[in-house]
Amino acid sequence: MIQDSAAGEPESETTLLEVSGANAYGIRVGRGIRFGAGELLGPDVRRVLIVHQPTLAAAAAELRESLTDRYEVLLAEIPDAEAAKRVEVAAFCWQIMGQADFTRSDAVIGFGGGAATDLAGFVAATWLRGVKLVQIPTTVLGMVDAAIGGKTGINTAEGKNLVGAFYAPVGVLCDLDTLEALPRNDVLA
Template sequence: MTTRLTVPTDRPYDVVIGNGVHEQLRGLIGFGLGVLRVAIIHSPTMAKQAEILREPLVSDALEVHLIEVPDGESAKNADVLAFCWKVLGEAGFTRSDVIVGLGGGATTDLAGFVAASWLRGVRFVNVPTTVLGMVDAAVGGKTGINTGEGKNLVGAFHEPVGVLCDLDVLRSLPAAELRSGLAEVAKCGFIADPTILDLIEAAPESLADASSPIVAELIAKGITVKARTVAGDLRETGDDGIGREALNYGHTFGHAVERFEHYRIRHGEAVSIGMVFVAEVAHRAGRIDQDLLDRHRSILGTLGLPMTYRPGIWEALSSTMRLDKKTRGDQLRFVVLDGLARPAILAGPDEQLILDAYRAISS
């Protein structure tokens, strides 16, 4: 079964979820728009899949360039970005040509920023190949790279013209990557759709099988939350409330953990730790009760995700968090809950309170 969700922004686009949906790439390229060239930016593990996408496009007389970039977060830096620009320049890429991002969230983040920055913006399609990529990075138009100072500090808002989530590729996904992606799905449950949490609790035995109908349903629900949230606040202005910032639940502390670990920890694992940390913060601030704090640990434990982090490095983590995109001036801001599915901002919390929350997850 194929599910089609529309992201209703100023330039609406569809997210197609199902088995074998990569075959719809030809329809998204836009042959009537003067396309001559397609660049498929992919990780080494997706080389075979890139060839599969390439073949029908070449048959349609398109010039297809495969641009292989490093796996994971190591692809998201200025050197790799410049390499991609060089390939596009040498190939003569014009504004009517198309970029395809094939891979996990890091690859689609990079591909989107390549598309946003080349000739001030060309069209691109995302073909995410991990649960994390499907429910988070591929939808919403946030693109970017990392710097030595932090994650995603350089980037642009640039929406794709379509997203193809082919569930067939998940069958070879390592168990740890599946768990990492499901952390972002659980986040969507805490901030917006509690039925996600109910599904996780009701069928824990299905969560390790990427081909199970439950995992497919969780992916669709996570994407629905992302699409609905993004449509209401594309550029994260928060003019009508918390808006898109809600999607950063667990990310302020999680990004600091990722940077401290030099991105050797998976994004979803770091976000899992970040969600427990910020739940501890919210509980100490009187925003959530003990039951909701405990449910964080129960849900994330069911998914086999980490919930604690190393002690003794608070200063390093705190310094990194102050570079977070939500920080205003020298005031830390955290996305917290005021109850299940009620995200809010906690600005300038007491330093001792957040230190106590850190000690609670590192003891």
């Protein structure tokens, strides 16, 4: 266990898990840690796209605000659940990135459930053949499966996750505070 301290907030305990391999990265689990995304992005990033679902609009705006002193931050609101994992939605994200002149040194943050992190990972993997990716899953399934392992993808009419890539994030932030808004059955599932 390591101690984590956000600016102006009391220390909260976080757990760090390491994913080994060619593109090793850490998974941090704790409370309030989503606001530490800038530490994972580093100083070379200039622009960040936060991909989020409509139910997380206010939380995405807070996350954006926590990053605006260091980065130009844009928001991409995507549909909920599997409706997000369509090529048209990926193209919407690419359009935002293109219009903002995203380069290979810029980044994407996936903020939401498994569908949001799948899509954000795919967008990051395919923009200029890969930009930095930080995953901030907000559901239990997103935290234990979708945001971990570098699985990214979108659906086609022929099936689920038929188009995708394995693309490791630079880190995953599992902020337990984001689970508090979920219905009890979603947490228990």
